[in-house]
Amino acid sequence: MQLTLKKNKTSKQLLWIGIVSIVMFFAGLTSAYIVRKAEGGWLEFEMPVWFTISTVAIVASSALLLFAAQNARAGRSATNLLLGTLAIGVFFTYSQVQGWDDLVAQGVYLTGEGSNASGSFIYALTLMHLLHLIGGLIALGITAVKSKQGKYTKDNYLGIQLTSIYWHFLGILWLYLFLFFTYA
Amino acid sequence: MSEHHKETFLTKYIFSLDHKMIAKQFLITGMFMGVVGMTMSILFRLQLSNPGESFAVLEFFLGEKWAPGGVLDPNMYLSLVTMHGTILVFWVLTAGLTGTFANFLIPLQIGARDMASGFMNMLSYWFFFAATLVLMYSLFVESGPAAAGWTIYPPLSALPQAIPGSGLGQDLWLIAITLFVVSSLLGGLNYIVTILNLRTKGMSMSRLPLTIWALLIVAILGVLSFPVLLSCALLLIFDRSFGTSFYLSDIIINGEALHNTGGSPILFEHLFWFLGHPEVYIILLPALGIVSEVISVNSRKPIFGYKAMVGALIVIAFLSFVVWGHHMFITGMDPFLGSVFTFTTLLIAIPSAVKVFNYLATLWRANIRFTPAMLFAIAFVSTFITGGLTGLILGDSALDINIHDTYFVVGHFHIVMGVSAIYGMLAGVYHWFPKMYGRMMNKKLGYFHFWVTFISAYGVFFPMHFLGLAGLPRRYYTNSAFPMFDGLTDINEVITFFAIIGGLVQLLFIFNFFYSIFKGTKASENPWKSNTLEWTTPVERIHGNWPGEIPSVERWPYDYSKPGADEDFIPQNVPLKEGETEH
Numbered sequence: 001m002q003l004t005l006k007k008n009k010t011s012k013q014l015l016w017i018g019i020v021s022i023v024m025f026f027a028g029l030t031s032a033y034i035v036r037k038a039e040g041g042w043l044e045f046e047m048p049v050w051f052t053i054s055t056v057a058i059v060a061s062s063a064l065l066l067f068a069a070q071n072a073r074a075g076r077s078a079t080n081l082l083l084g085t086l087a088i089g090v091f092f093t094y095s096q097v098q099g100w101d102d103l104v105a106q107g108v109y110l111t112g113e114g115s116n117a118s119g120s121f122i123y124a125l126t127l128m129h130l131l132h133l134i135g136g137l138i139a140l141g142i143t144a145v146k147s148k149q150g151k152y153t154k155d156n157y158l159g160i161q162l163t164s165i166y167w168h169f170l171g172i173l174w175l176y177l178f179l180f181f182t183y184a
Numbered sequence: 185m186s187e188h189h190k191e192t193f194l195t196k197y198i199f200s201l202d203h204k205m206i207a208k209q210f211l212i213t214g215m216f217m218g219v220v221g222m223t224m225s226i227l228f229r230l231q232l233s234n235p236g237e238s239f240a241v242l243e244f245f246l247g248e249k250w251a252p253g254g255v256l257d258p259n260m261y262l263s264l265v266t267m268h269g270t271i272l273v274f275w276v277l278t279a280g281l282t283g284t285f286a287n288f289l290i291p292l293q294i295g296a297r298d299m300a301s302g303f304m305n306m307l308s309y310w311f312f313f314a315a316t317l318v319l320m321y322s323l324f325v326e327s328g329p330a331a332a333g334w335t336i337y338p339p340l341s342a343l344p345q346a347i348p349g350s351g352l353g354q355d356l357w358l359i360a361i362t363l364f365v366v367s368s369l370l371g372g373l374n375y376i377v378t379i380l381n382l383r384t385k386g387m388s389m390s391r392l393p394l395t396i397w398a399l400l401i402v403a404i405l406g407v408l409s410f411p412v413l414l415s416c417a418l419l420l421i422f423d424r425s426f427g428t429s430f431y432l433s434d435i436i437i438n439g440e441a442l443h444n445t446g447g448s449p450i451l452f453e454h455l456f457w458f459l460g461h462p463e464v465y466i467i468l469l470p471a472l473g474i475v476s477e478v479i480s481v482n483s484r485k486p487i488f489g490y491k492a493m494v495g496a497l498i499v500i501a502f503l504s505f506v507v508w509g510h511h512m513f514i515t516g517m518d519p520f521l522g523s524v525f526t527f528t529t530l531l532i533a534i535p536s537a538v539k540v541f542n543y544l545a546t547l548w549r550a551n552i553r554f555t556p557a558m559l560f561a562i563a564f565v566s567t568f569i570t571g572g573l574t575g576l577i578l579g580d581s582a583l584d585i586n587i588h589d590t591y592f593v594v595g596h597f598h599i600v601m602g603v604s605a606i607y608g609m610l611a612g613v614y615h616w617f618p619k620m621y622g623r624m625m626n627k628k629l630g631y632f633h634f635w636v637t638f639i640s641a642y643g644v645f646f647p648m649h650f651l652g653l654a655g656l657p658r659r660y661y662t663n664s665a666f667p668m669f670d671g672l673t674d675i676n677e678v679i680t681f682f683a684i685i686g687g688l689v690q691l692l693f694i695f696n697f698f699y700s701i702f703k704g705t706k707a708s709e710n711p712w713k714s715n716t717l718e719w720t721t722p723v724e725r726i727h728g729n730w731p732g733e734i735p736s737v738e739r740w741p742y743d744y745s746k747p748g749a750d751e752d753f754i755p756q757n758v759p760l761k762e763g764e765t766e767h
Contacts, residue, residue, distance in 0.1 A: 006381065010300045013377045021369055021411045028415030028458070032451055036430070041446040111427040113443050120428040124419065 008158050015162055019169050022132060026173065029128065030180055033121045037184070043116035047182055048102030054095040055178050061088035062171040069164050072147075075154035082144040082160070085167070089137045096130055125177055129170070136170050139163045191727065201302035202727045207288035208620060209309050211613070213316060214280020215694060220320075221271035222687050226680075228264045231256040233673070233680035235662040250328065258661045262331035263349045265659060267323070269334030270357065274364055275319070277467040277605045279312050282406075285470055285612050286375045286399045288620065292718035293393050295384025295735060297728045300377040304370050311367035315360045322356035330357035333659065335456060338431040338449045342423045345437060355424070358417055365410045372410075375403040384717070386737035391756070393716050393741045394487060397494050398473025401501045402466050408505070409462040416455035423447070450515050457508035464601050465504040469497060471608020472539060475561045478611045479543055481714045482558035483550035484752050486742035486767065489542040496535035496542075503532050513581045514588050522581040529579035536572055540565060551745070551752075555712070556630030557614035563638050564607040571600025574649065589659075592652025598645045610637075613697070618711045622723045623704030629696040636689040643682030647675045713753045715741045720757055740767055 036042075061084075068081035100123065103109075108119040143163045146152065152160060191200075200206060223245070230239050238254035245251075250260035287305065291298055299305045322329040331349020332341035336357070344351050379392075379400045392400075419430040423444075431452045432444035480487040487493060509517060509525035517525075543565045552558065574596040577583050587593065617625050656669055663669040710719035717737070721729050735757035743754040748764070760766060 010377050010381045013380065014301065014304075014373050017373050017376055017407055018369075021373075021407045024408050025411035025415050028412035028455055029418070032415070032419065032430070032455055035451055035454060036446075036448060039446070039448055111422075115428065115443075117429055117446050120422065120430060124422055124428075128418070 004156060008156070008161075011158060011162060012165065015165055019166070022169075022173075026125070026128070026177070029121075029125055030177075030184075033125070033180075034184060036117050036121070041116070043108070043118045045103075045106055045108050045118070047178075048099040048106075050095050050099035050102055051178060051181075054092055054099060055175065057088050057092045057095060058171045058174050061085045061092065062168050064088065065164050065167055069157075069160055072152055072157040072160045073154060077147065078152070078157075078160060079144055079147040082140060082147055082163075086137060086140040086144060089133065089140060089167075092133065093130065093137070096126055099126070122181060125181075129174060129177060132173070133170050136163070136167050139166060199306060201298070201306055202725075203287045203291050203299050203302070203305060204620070204725055204729075206305050206309050207284050207286075210279055210283030210287060210312070211620075213313065214276050214284060215697070217271050217275040217316065218280065219690070219694070221268050221276060222690060224264045224268040224271070226683055226687050228256065228261055228268070229680040229683045231261055231661065233676040235664050259331060259348045260328060261661045262333075262347070262659075263329045263353065266330050266333050266336075266349065266357075267319075270319070270330070270361075272602060273334055273463065273467070274361070275316065277602070277609070278368065278463070279364070281467065281605060281609045281612075282399065282402055282470050283309070283312065283371060284609075285395070285474060285616075286371065286403070288616065289393075289395050289718065290375055290378050290399060291382070292619070292721065292729060293396050293716050293741075294379060294382060294387055295717050295737065296378060296382035297730075297734070299374050300382060301374055304374050308367045308370035308374065311363050311370065315363035315367060318356055318363065319360040322353045322360070325352045325356065327351040327353055329353040335460065336420070337456075338420060338423065338452050339435060342420055342431050343435065343437065343442075344424060358421055358424075361417060362414065365414050368406050368410050372403040372406040375399060376407070379403075384734045384736055387756075390491075391737055391740045393473075394476035394490070394493055394497075395470075395473035398469045398476075398497055401497050402469045405462045405466050405469070405501055405504065409459045409466070412455060413459035413463075416452060416459065419455075420452065450512070453512050453515060454508070457511045458505075460511065461508045462501075462504045464597075465500060467601055467605045468608075469501070471564060471605045471611075472497065474608045474612040474615070475543070475564045477716070478557050478561040478615050479546050479565075480742050480744065481615075481712050482553045482555055482561070483546050484553070484744045485546055485550045486744055487542065488545035489538070490740070490742065492538050493542055496538040499535040500532060503528060503535070507532065507579075510579055510581070510584070513584045519581070526579060526581045530576065532579075533572070533576060536568070540569055540572075555614065556625070556627060556634055557611045559631070559634045559638075560607045560611035560614065563634070564604050564611065567599050567604045567607060567641070570646075571596060571598075571604060575600060587652050589657055590652035591648040591656045591658055594658050595645045595648030595652060598648070599641075603641045603645065610693070615712065616718075617697075617700065618707035619718055619721070621701045621704070622707055622725070623700050624707050624711065625700040625704060626696050629692060633689055633693045633696065637686060637693075640682040640686030640689070644679050644686060647679055651675055710755075713751070715743055715753055715755050717756055720755060743767065 064081050065085045068078040068085060071078040071081060103119065103122065107114070108122070109115040110120055110123040140163055143159045146159055196205065227242060227245060230242060236255060240254055242251040242256050243254040246256070246260060250257045327348040329349060330336065330353045331347055332354065336354070340346050340350055341354055344354070379396060422428040423430050423432055429444040429447040431449050432442070432447040435442045435444055476487055476493060507525060507529045509521065510529045513522055547562070574592070578587070578593060578596055614625060614630060651672055654669070654672060656663060656672055663672070707723060709723055717735060720735055722731060737756045738759045739754065739756055741756050743749070745752045746754060
């Protein structure tokens with residue numbers, strides 16, 4: 001028991017420090033955005049509606065995951081809620097791609113003739129967030145399967161806890177990026 | 185976290201989860217890369233001292249394509265300089281140094297059976313190995329390896345069509361460095377969590393050996409700064425491969441105007457040096473930790489000012505994040521901003537001086553044992569001072585502008601960061617070799633290695649300061665087009681002479697290392713009469729470190745020559761005697 005508690009603590013710490021490094025990665029990118037914007041020649045454009053839908057989706061998925069963790073804590077099955085979170089996560093991916101389509105339709109390109117750094121930044125940042133999110137989707141999938149196999153007990157559901165921390169972080173990161181794009 | 189278990193060849197030597205074996209993997213890979221990087225420097229030094237002359241050795245290593253008739257091709261010159269810097273900064277002095285000593289010492293000195301995650305640790309090495317393969321592969325591609333310098337400034341690095349080295353070689357460089365960053369992060373996460381969670385009973389933070397303090401702070405620096413390098417490289421990859429304009433603007437190549445507008449190469453420098461400067465300390469701090477330990481053990485005295493040493497490490501680490509602008513004084517930076525960066529940079533002199541003072545105070549009137557490890561540790565103090573003093577000149581924007589990008593800079597950073605960290609690493613290898621391999625390294629060869637290295641390192645880098653003051657620019661293939669530099673040829677010849685001698689003597693060290701693994705005299709459990717916990721483990725390597733219970737810690741690690749004690753050292757696991765107070 002003592003050993004499990006210690007393992008849980010170190011695993012969570014590992015994840016948190018990993019999250020700190022991801023924060024630094026995005027801090028680097030968004031500060032580059034600010035510096036570049038200050039230099040002028042910056043194309044202003046409307047944020048796609050699909051990105052707002054993404055925001056609603058990721059908040060909803062986090063809420064669902066909170067309930068999943070609550071179920072696990074109470075010793076009830078969390079499988080369906082985990083699968084629900086996963087489904088919304090997949091929808092988030094879809095909404096991001098739709099958002100990119102909207103941007104292209106507005107004439108905002110990643111690269112080539114007529115592209116501007118403001119557009120390139122938004123593609124690069126959302127793509128990087130999405131890559132991290134795909135890691136989260138894989139974690140959700142594995143957690144859901146393990147939950148189905150009954151591998152979590154109310155005393156030890158570390159997998160669900162770790163996945164939750166990471167997924168909520170991705171949600172907060174998206175909120176940050178969304179507000180950043182809108183107001184920065 | 186099990187104790188020793190049966191191992192096959194594959195699990196013992198290749199896919200090992202044992203931190204000690206992983207440390208050796210890092211060390212030997214680092215040594216191999218060290219030889220490659222050093223050989224490169226000798227090759228381009230031949231061109232610098234004897235421009236345009238033919239050398240059979242150049243043709244032997246580089247072939248007819250890159251050294252036609254034995255004369256170094258200018259593109260290959262740039263590639264060699266780039267790869268030398270990359271290999272030494274990242275592969276040898278980051279992975280080779282931290283990878284070796286963090287892996288080896290953290291569990292042993294804090295009293296843990298292994299790292300928090302042995303698997304992540306193994307993964308860290310294999311990512312490093314993959315990065316090594318990719319970087320080595322880039323030496324053999326048709327257009328040659330990357331050539332934009334280890335700092336890969338755009339536009340040279342961002343335009344594949346710029347020079348041969350900007351092509352496939354640069355792509356492979358970026359892939360290698362991405363794998364390298366993943367390896368560093370996996371390692372760093374593990375080091376931090378291990379130190380925070382797995383200390384044995386009694387090992388409070390105030391009883392940690394200074395090596396562990398240094399390695400902890402290095403890991404934190406790495407976790408905070410390497411991701412920023414990755415973000416910097418990511419935008420560069422976008423510019424190179426997808427045609428974005430983050431760093432590029434208004435470029436005309438061969439009469440053809442590129443579509444890129446609005447990008448800023450200065451932006452790259454900001455992002456790069458936000459990593460780049462902490463990286464200097466990622467290299468230096470482990471060496472500071474190792475030297476603290478080696479000096480204390482071989483002075484038979486407690487380290488002077490333990491708390492000040494820890495404080496200085498923390499202050500240096502913090503300041504390293506707010507000084508990156510001193511690499512960019514000539515980028516058109518606002519002079520006021522320049523003066524701010526000058527101020528923060530010069531502040532680093534304070535904790536650095538604290539460290540030097542404490543080293544000297546530890547050595548003062550000590551009963552010094554001049555082992556090869558101790559000599560390298562003292563040499564470290566020497567280069568840390570000489571290299572640090574020129575840092576004051578470069579840190580001052582008004583002075584820096586005159587000698588920016590000259591050999592003064594090359595001399596400065598090679599002494600303070602390159603040579604110092606190599607001395608720290610060599611001190612560490614000589615000191616912990618008995619624990620790594622259960623045998624002693626040959627002392628006489630060690631002394632010979634030390635003196636030749638020490639003299640030749642100063643022989644190489646000290647004269648560079650004069651070249652720099654005379655205005656000689658760095659990175660140039662040849663200076664023969666500038667008559668004002670004609671008088672400097674002799675100095676360049678002297679430098680190359682010492683570079684060759686210094687390089688050759690490292691081969692002797694490598695011989696000593698491998699010979700001693702198999703034929704060295706057998707070591708006892710604690711040959712240096714040292715206090716830290718690793719010397720309480722058996723000579724024979726076992727996975728799990730201690731055969732029985734892990735010892736608990738009763739005192740700090742620096743109880744040397746304690747009044748009233750029977751011997752001049754008291755290991756950390758020996759309980760305090762009745763009436764004895766802790767240091």
